[in-house]
Every structure is written in structure tokens, then in C-alpha cells.
Amino acid sequence: MDVLFGSATDAAALLRRGELSARELTEAQLARVDAVNPALNAVVEVRRDAALTAADEADAALARGEDVGPLHGVPTTVKDCLDVAGMRTTWGVPAFADFVAAEDATVVRRLAAAGATVFGKTNPHEMLGDYGQTVNDVYGRTNNPWDVTRTPGGSTGGGAAAVAAGLSFVEYGSDLVGSIRIPASFCGVYGLRPSADTVPLTGLRVPRTPHAPSEWLYLSTIGPLTRSAADLRSVLRATAGPEGVAARAYSWRLPEPRHTRLADYRVGVVLDHPSAPVSSEVAAVLSNAVDALGRAGAKVVEGWPDGIDPDRHAETFGFHVGLFFAFQQSGHDFAPLSEVIEQENLRMASRTAWERYFADVDVLLCPTNFTPAFPHDTRPFGERVIATPEGDRPYDAQPFWVAHAALPGLPAVSAPVGRTASGLPVxxxxxxxxLEDDTAITFAELLADVVGGYERSPA
Structure with a gap:
């Protein structure tokens, strides 16, 4: 069924027009999972009966002429670190293999309120602890739908592979160190890291922890992966905004994009840097995308923003990731207070520099990663390297490109812009x-008109 490789927005429109029933769509989605998932190991738990019941209820609501949500009847998945009532939340850890959530995460409730059917959960890397691969001792390894000998990225590798292979219309994942964006790049789908603190994190919690996580969560975000940029917008509108006491005090809306034509955009461009040199196979695709922007009339502005020191700010990002984990692990020794203050000042200096930059430039285009999907690597973390045409690169150089949006809390979309000569997505x-997420989303949507967007994988 071709609709399984289209957008969630288009599928919902088919249902509203009566050209397809939610029962038919859900049955087709489940059949696709049955046929393809064994080779990928992307979807790790399915609530089949509940999904079909929800589909019948969605059809009944349409038959009654009810006002329905933007994702009404659309099958979706979430990463197995988000709670879904009655389903296991394992984080890929054997000690949590039997933990069953008692209630839904906030984003799961909001997806349901928008009409979506959350029918399954997708594979994460163990404790969400790898940005390059997805494997754990509960469910095993997830494979890339473009080449099953290669990684789908991490730690939302299961979700990215599922969306790419037509196993789900929408995935909700998490992104601390590129865990949405890198898998989206490797699998050829769209992935959004929203502006910090716009999508509630309630329900993203290690099982059996006694309390909510620290509010020092300015680096941690959750967001959607989809097959179209327009779907990112729909899902963000459905899931973002305050909750609880905060929701009684203020509301949230998604600001309109700055422009609706490529020719009106001023686009910053950085395609390479010595700390994470981009392989020639990725560089060629990115260069072609920038050339296409120029032909479309966009104004290209080359270079990093004034006030951004890419190397130092990447190091600062690493420090703050360490600080994040220090707050999650009681009794964990960390840096002296003076260093914490220094690094926090660097973080805020980065935010100020980006705010000045975006007063004149609309978006910045840069690599998501220096490499396309690479072969599975079972070596210890510190021994891994990534082979490129120019030679081996350090495995731990991957976070460099994703750090610069995360440190100041900026929205970032990983958008498919083509494939390497060997056929891997970039x-x-x-x-x-x-807080202007739709400017990045709309630019990614318009970019697809000149470079192409999602392509169906061979899985």
C-alpha cells in the first residue's frame, strides 16, 4: 500500500475524505511491520488489538461527523524510553525488561488527543547511550533499511528505521547528543530537535526512579521523526506547550515562519571544519544542495556566526552533557563550582551570539554528521573508528556538528538532501x-522542492 510511504498529513486527509478507513490503514501498517521488521528489528513491541480497537473508534468518530484532530487514525510509534500505559519501558536495559508503565507520557497523551494511534515502541540504544548505533541486551541490534549491514544511528535508531521503511508514520524520539538528528540523517527521514523546553519531558524517565528528573534539562529534548517536513510541524503543534501548573499560567503557540519562499531566505552555510572533517561522499551531496539553493534565489552567507568558537563551544557542549549526567546520578563527583560557572557563561555567550546572528540570517545549513551510515561496530567504544574515503575518523567526533544547536537550545531539523554515490542517505x-521552529521546518520543506526529500528505502 503506497500510502504507507507517504506523509502522516496525507494519510489523515485520505481518512477524513473517506477514501480509506482507519481499520484498513492500521491493518496495512501492522502487516508491513510483520513483513519487514524481522530484518530490521526496529519495532520491538506492538499492541495489535488495542490499535485495531482505536482504528474502529476513529472510523466511528468520522462516521458521526465529529471534529477530529490532525493525526486522526494515523498509526504512530514512540521510542522505548517514553512511557505508554500498559506497555514496557525498558530503555534497552535487562533490569527494566519487565517494567510496565502505569500512565502515558505527556507526548503520548497529546498524540492521542490529536487522533494518532500509538501502536508500538521502537528500539533504543541501551540507556540511550550511543549516538552512532542502536543495540541493547533486551532487544538486540537495529539495522539500517538502506543496508542492513550498517547502523541506523543512535539512540533513536529504531524509530528512524521504522519511519524510513514504512513501519510507522510518526516516531517520537529523544535528542540529547543528536539522537534524533543522526538517525534521521542515516536513514533518510526528517528529524526535529525542538527548541529547548517547548515539548514536555514528563514520561521520559528511567524506570523506578523515585522522582522527576532535575530541571537542569536544558540540553535534553524530545521530538518527532517523519517522512515530510510538514509532518514535523503538525506533530510539534500537537505536542508542544506547557503542562500542569505552567499551563494555567501561560500558553504556547508556534510562531509563523519568517518566509514561505526559498528566494526570501538568507541562509548561513558551513559545510566543513577541521575538528570533524566532512567525508567527500557527504560533502558532494551538501555542496549540491547549496548550489540548488543559490539557483532558487536564496541568499547564501558563508561562515560561522561572529562570536561562535566552534571548537571551544563543542567542548563546552561536552562539559554540559557531563553536567547533565551528574545531576542524574546521585553522589557523582564532577567539576568545581568555578568551572561550572565558567562553562555556563560560555553557554549563554553562545546563545547571545546566535541571537545576534539570526537577527540578519534566517537559518544556518550545516552537516548533520561527517559520515553517512557506517557498518555495525561491536568494538568497545574507545576503540571504534569510522572509515571514510579520506581515512579513518574518530568515532567520538560525531557529536561535533549536532552540538552547536543543542548548546544554546536552538531548533534543528535534519533533512534528507540526497544520497552518496553508493546510495546511502545524507x-x-x-x-x-x-523558539522559531517553524522557520527551520518550512525551510526544510522548501528545500525538498529543489533537492528532493524522503525516498523509499529498499527494505
């Missing part, structure tokens, strides 16, 4: 102004 990262 993603470009579109970084937008803070």
Missing part, C-alpha cells in the same frame, strides 16, 4: 532561531 542540518 542529511543536512537546518538550525533555526530559538
Amino acid at each position: 542529511g543536512a542540518q537546518v538550525i533555526g532561531p530559538r
Whole structure:
């Protein structure tokens, strides 16, 4: 069924017009999972009966002429670190293999309120602890739908592979160190890291922890992966905004994009850097994308923003990731207070520099990663390297490109912009102004008109 490789927005429109029933769509989705998932190991738990019951209820609501949500009847999945009532939340850890969530995460409730059917959960890397691969001792390894000998990225590798292979219309994942954006790039789909603190994290919690996580979560985000940029917008509108006490005090809306034509955009461009040199196979695809932007009339502005020191700020990002984990692990020794203050000042200096930059430039285009999907690597973390045409690169150089949006809390979309000569997807990262997520989303949507977007994988 070709609709399984289209957008969630288009599928919902078919249902509203009566050209397809939610029962038919859900049955087709489940059949696709049955046929393809054994080779990928992307979807790790399915609530089949509940999904079909929800589909029948969605059809009944349409038959009654009810006002329905933008994702009404659309099958979706979430990463197995988000709670879904009655389903296991394992984080890929054997000690949590039997933990069953008692209630839904906030985003799961909001997806349901928008009409979506959350029918399954997707594979994460163990404790979400790898940005390059997805494997754990509960469910095993997830494979890339473009080449099953290669990684789908991490740690939302299961979700990215599922969306790419037509196993789900929408995935909700998490992104601390590129865990949405890198898998989106490797699998050829769209992935959004929203502006920090716009999508509630309630329900993203290690099982059996006694309390909510620290509010020092300015680096941690959750967001959608989809087959179209327009779907990112729909899902963000459905899931973002305050909750609880905060929701009684203020509301949230998604600001309109700055422009609706490529020719009106001023686009910053950085395609390479010595700290994470982009392989020639990725560089060629990114260069072609920038050339296409120029032909479309976009104004290209080359170079990093004034006030951004890419190497130092990447190091600062690493420090703050360490600080994040220090707050999650009681009794964990960390840096002295003076260093914490220094690094926090660097983080805020980065935010100020980006705000100045976006007063004149609309988005910045840069690599999501220096490499396309690479072969599975079972060596210890510190022994891994990534082979490129120019030689081996350090495995731990991957976070460099995703760090620069995360440190100041900016929205960033990984958008598919083409494939390497060997046929592997390449993603470009579109970084937008803070809290102006739709500017980055709309730019990614328009970019697809000149470079192509999602392509169906051979899985």
C-alpha cells in the first residue's frame, strides 16, 4: 500500500475524505511491520488489538461527523524510553525488561488527543547511550533499511528505521547528543530537535526512579521523526506547550515562519571544519544542495556566526552533557563550582551570539554528521573508528556538528538532501532561531522542492 510511504498529513486527509478507513490503514501498517521488521528489528513491541480497537473508534468518530484532530487514525510509534500505559519501558536495559508503565507520557497523551494511534515502541540504544548505533541486551541490534549491514544511528535508531521503511508514520524520539538528528540523517527521514523546553519531558524517565528528573534539562529534548517536513510541524503543534501548573499560567503557540519562499531566505552555510572533517561522499551531496539553493534565489552567507568558537563551544557542549549526567546520578563527583560557572557563561555567550546572528540570517545549513551510515561496530567504544574515503575518523567526533544547536537550545531539523554515490542517505542540518521552529521546518520543506526529500528505502 503506497500510502504507507507517504506523509502522516496525507494519510489523515485520505481518512477524513473517506477514501480509506482507519481499520484498513492500521491493518496495512501492522502487516508491513510483520513483513519487514524481522530484518530490521526496529519495532520491538506492538499492541495489535488495542490499535485495531482505536482504528474502529476513529472510523466511528468520522462516521458521526465529529471534529477530529490532525493525526486522526494515523498509526504512530514512540521510542522505548517514553512511557505508554500498559506497555514496557525498558530503555534497552535487562533490569527494566519487565517494567510496565502505569500512565502515558505527556507526548503520548497529546498524540492521542490529536487522533494518532500509538501502536508500538521502537528500539533504543541501551540507556540511550550511543549516538552512532542502536543495540541493547533486551532487544538486540537495529539495522539500517538502506543496508542492513550498517547502523541506523543512535539512540533513536529504531524509530528512524521504522519511519524510513514504512513501519510507522510518526516516531517520537529523544535528542540529547543528536539522537534524533543522526538517525534521521542515516536513514533518510526528517528529524526535529525542538527548541529547548517547548515539548514536555514528563514520561521520559528511567524506570523506578523515585522522582522527576532535575530541571537542569536544558540540553535534553524530545521530538518527532517523519517522512515530510510538514509532518514535523503538525506533530510539534500537537505536542508542544506547557503542562500542569505552567499551563494555567501561560500558553504556547508556534510562531509563523519568517518566509514561505526559498528566494526570501538568507541562509548561513558551513559545510566543513577541521575538528570533524566532512567525508567527500557527504560533502558532494551538501555542496549540491547549496548550489540548488543559490539557483532558487536564496541568499547564501558563508561562515560561522561572529562570536561562535566552534571548537571551544563543542567542548563546552561536552562539559554540559557531563553536567547533565551528574545531576542524574546521585553522589557523582564532577567539576568545581568555578568551572561550572565558567562553562555556563560560555553557554549563554553562545546563545547571545546566535541571537545576534539570526537577527540578519534566517537559518544556518550545516552537516548533520561527517559520515553517512557506517557498518555495525561491536568494538568497545574507545576503540571504534569510522572509515571514510579520506581515512579513518574518530568515532567520538560525531557529536561535533549536532552540538552547536543543542548548546544554546536552538531548533534543528535534519533533512534528507540526497544520497552518496553508493546510495546511502545524507542529511543536512537546518538550525533555526530559538523558539522559531517553524522557520527551520518550512525551510526544510522548501528545500525538498529543489533537492528532493524522503525516498523509499529498499527494505
